[in-house]
Amino acid sequence: MSIADNLLKYKNELDEIAVKLIAVSKYQEAAAVQEAYDAGQRVFGENIVQELVEKQAQLPQDIEWHLIGHLQTNKVKYIAPFISLIQSVDSLKLLLEIDKQAAKNKRVIDCLLQIYIADEDTKFGLGFDEAVELLRSEEFAALKNVRIVGLMGIASNNALEKQTLDEFTELKVLFDGIKVSFFRKEDSFKEVSMGMSGDYKLAIEAGSTMVRVGSSIFGKRKIKHWKEEA
Numbered sequence: 001m002s003i004a005d006n007l008l009k010y011k012n013e014l015d016e017i018a019v020k021l022i023a024v025s026k027y028q029e030a031a032a033v034q035e036a037y038d039a040g041q042r043v044f045g046e047n048i049v050q051e052l053v054e055k056q057a058q059l060p061q062d063i064e065w066h067l068i069g070h071l072q073t074n075k076v077k078y079i080a081p082f083i084s085l086i087q088s089v090d091s092l093k094l095l096l097e098i099d100k101q102a103a104k105n106k107r108v109i110d111c112l113l114q115i116y117i118a119d120e121d122t123k124f125g126l127g128f129d130e131a132v133e134l135l136r137s138e139e140f141a142a143l144k145n146v147r148i149v150g151l152m153g154i155a156s157n158n159a160l161e162k163q164t165l166d167e168f169t170e171l172k173v174l175f176d177g178i179k180v181s182f183f184r185k186e187d188s189f190k191e192v193s194m195g196m197s198g199d200y201k202l203a204i205e206a207g208s209t210m211v212r213v214g215s216s217i218f219g220k221r222k223i224k225h226w227k228e229e230a
Contacts, residue, residue: 003032004039006217011040014211019204022066022193024214026051027221030058036217037063045087045212049075056082068152068212070124073097081105087112087152087193090124092134095146102145110149112193115174117153117167125153128174135182148183150191150209151175155199164199168206175207 001009007023014021022045025033033044037060046052047069056065064084071088079086080101089095089111102109113134116125126134134140135148153171155164175192183189195203195211203211215221 003035003218006219007036007039007041010213010217017204019208020210022068022210022212023217024068024196024212025055025218026069026214028218030055032218033059033063043084045214049078053078076101077104080107080109083109085110085112085149088114088124089148090114090126092137092139095134095143096139099143099146108145108147110147110188112150112152112191113148115151115153115171117171118156119159119163119167120156123154131174131178132181135178147188149188150193151178152191152193154196155194155203161202165202165206168194168199168203168208172207 010021020043021041022043023036023041024045025036026045026047033055042062043064043066045066045068046055049067049071052065052067056063065082066085066087067079067083068087070090071086071094073094076094076097080098086098086109089098095111098109098111113131114125115131116123116127151171151174153167155167171194172192179189191209192207193210193212194206194208197213197216200208200211200213
């Protein structure tokens with residue numbers, strides 16, 4: 001099946017239930033992204049800043065780019081002019097830098113707080129208590145150029161379905177609590193980004209509003225692995 005065929009399979013399924021599809025184009029050629037764009041996809045997720053910046057310059061300017069991978073503070077300035085959503089905010093330090101670079105570009109950048117929900121050490125994210133502490137902090141209250149619009153989480157790899165569903169459900173419960181406590185009057189706080197190719201149906205069952213699908217749309221990754229600079 002072509003990229004367009006794969007994409008439409010997901011779009012038709014997700015559009016019916018108002019769940020947003022993030023097409024994860026990491027390590028894919030720009031031509032593959034263009035093919036998905038031509039089939040109607042407008043939202044793409046990238047993990048690596050250098051790759052994202054290069055593709056953004058080559059591809060249609062109405063693409064909504066999401067940064068979904070771990071983001072170092074010294075890389076924020078490269079994506080601040082155009083990024084639509086940073087899904088992987090995992091520290092107050094990073095949020096402060098995003099606010100600073102957003103102000104330089106005279107814009108407000110939407111962000112998700114990445115929450116640590118997996119039962120493994122390799123994932124990034126804030127603990128539940130850390131997220132609440134961040135939102136209660138005076139530093140956060142002073143920020144003018146970032147907007148927290150929801151939470152993101154990545155479930156454990158190769159876990160049983162029950163564990164995966166439990167992890168997603170815990171994230172949705174945290175989202176509901178944070179919504180009531182901190183964003184009750186803000187309609188913009190509405191996103192729960194969870195679920196990928198292998199577990200997106202469980203994520204939707206738990207209340208996901210956006211899922212991240214890559215290889216099931218694009219096939220195997222085509223270009224070399226980028227090496228992040230420290």
